[in-house]
Amino acid sequence: MIGFIGSVFSPWYHWSGRGNPANNCCINVATYGKGGRFAMTDRGEGALRRSADALEVGPSAMRWLGDRLEISINEVSSPPLISRMRGTITVVPEAVTRVELPLTQDGAHVWRPFAPTSRISVDLEAPGWQFEGHGYFDSNFGTRPLEQDFSYWTWGRFPTRDGAACFYDAARRDGTNLDAAIGFDSQGRAKMIDAPAAKPFKRTLWALRRETRADDGFTPRQIKPMLDAPFYSRSVVETQINGEVVQGVHEALDLNRYANPVLKPMLACRVPRRKNWG
Template identity: 70%
Template sequence: MTDRGREALHTTPDTFQVGPSSMHWTGKDLIIDIDEISSPPIISRVKGRITVTPHALTSVELPLTQDGTHVWRPFAPSSVIKVELEANGWQWSGHGYFDANFGTRALEQDFSFWTWGRYPTKDGAICIYDAVRRDGSTLDTAIAFDADGRATVTDAPPRRRFKRSLWQVMRETRADSGVMPKQVLNMLDAPFYSRSAVRTQINGEVVTGVHEALDLNRFASPLIKPMLAVRVPRRRGWPEQQN
């Protein structure tokens, strides 16, 4: 929630800390401690702890480009999550996941658009990664994870577009013939990005999971990029004595 300078970063083999917030791996749980200020229009303190307990860990890596400049890493595609934030109603537990993206080039250099979705299934979870690259090629990948974290590239029905976001970002995901995906919860809406809970049907199973759509043509626009400086606070550092 805050961009900070290099001096605010501290790492150990088990801990990643940026300013007052950190992630720590205990060997069983990922403990995420948050102490931040939210962005406009509602400016408030976001403080508390999130605990992610994986059902299983994976060693899977999916190259998103042919030369490996971008990689998706699903560390724990199926997990239990417990949220304990210091605000009324911000305490709950449920089904979660933990993943990350790594890259050596800016996303907008290599992609024009992508969608991603992770849907819990009766056997584990299915992750969908579809993208349009700048060179005109596409990424069309579905990976099924079982309860033990084993990954299998699997077939999935074709892409199907559904209702655009509030900012009119195009959205699509996989859906069986005759089924229209539907947003059931809005999580984040921006001029170039949408994150929401989406219900669809994949290979006969009705699933509800987290979905994102990212329009990198919009993101690269000189009219939109400066908005990030307004939305995300910036602090040069974080004093060592406050750790």
Template identity: 65%
Template sequence: MIAFIGSVFSPWYRWSGRRDPDNHVCINVATYGPGGRFTMTDRGRSALRQTEDSFTVGPSSLHWDGNALRIDIDEISAPPVISRVRGTITLTPRAVTTVELPLTPDGAHIWRPFAPVSDIQVDLDAPGWTWSGHGYFDANFGTRALEDDFSFWTWGRYPVGQGSTCFYDASRLDGTTLAAAIRFDDAGGAQVMRDPPTLTPMRRSLWAVKRETRADAGHKPRQVSPMLEAPFYSRSMVRTQIDGEQTTGVHEALDLRRFCSPLLKPMLAVRVPRRPRWRFAD
């Protein structure tokens, strides 16, 4: 689940010139497996309400109560299966970190891993969509379009020991690279890995998106479950080995060169409908 102000992957936001992020807001929800759904409605500024502890986009909202983040969802999924996606997600951080990582030297893009180790309760209104387990909470902030600064990146979060390890690897358009590897513990502590595992290629996605993640020397990471596939993006469950420990986590690969293609935007518009008007009941 992702909440956007300025929907990064919305063709409508791109076509607007990205001048008014508050007029392109969205709460994206994706479920996987049999009956999986995808919702990503681009809404106008009338749908946006914010306070210090809450964020509302039309019929869905997020609320922080000081200990947990409650997400109330009421969305319509995109084709090919159009139906309601409703329910509640509650994410309880074991600790909140103080980490902010600039993804570019000038700080135009920032990664903020609020709670890399969390507990999550999912209660959606459909058979099999109720479960609890290991969760994660982060945010990205930026003042420029991703494709203006990056050509490709991968990100992964893997539970290890009493915490989790995150890898952020990116190729920038200026020829430099980002190679971040950070260990997080249950208390919110963070430690940069000075000698991280090797960046290792994986099999390409169904859309032939290049994929790679970090793994101990001699170990070949592999996908164990697909999650979300697009011509420019892949999200999947990946099994790798870190410092001798086998672990399965969430992996993402993003090809910004493909995302730049004008041919892709009409395809995205089918999956990301635009609803510019919204009226709250009160």
């Protein structure tokens, strides 16, 4: 689940000149495995409603209700499995942090890990899509296109015996690198941690290169594919950090590929545009 105001991977936002983020908003939903579906409908400003406790985009919404975030989904998935996606996801943070990480030196891009450790409850209107498990909630903010400031990045979040570890590694366009390793305890307290260097592992079906932190002598490996696009990968990855074998969600993003204008019409097939609320 991702809520976008200024949908950074929307071709419609790119073609609009990015002048009005509110006019390209969406709530992105992806489910994985057999029968998995993907919805990322780009909607206009008339579909957006915001308050201190809620984000509503068309028929879907995210709302803080006391100690939990309730996400109401009512979307239509993209090809090849076109169908209605309805239901509720509830996220209950173990703790909410007060930290954020600038991704560029001028603060044009910021990562805000609200709840590195959470519990989730999923109840979707489809057979087999009701379960509870381990969750996570964060946000990113930016004032410039990602491809303007970065050429490549990877991100990973791995539950550990003490809480969670997050790794943000990126190559910036100015020739500098981001190599952040942050540990979170069960109370949401954050600190920079010593972590091994990034190590490459098997490329995706689109030959997208991937890497994540791993101890010497250990090769990371994909446990489960999630999303696989020409410029982006999301998967469950197993690695070893400071002697502890962990599994978590990993992302790799090639922004040189994303900047290629040939990709934008391809993306439009997966990201339909609805100007109004519906």
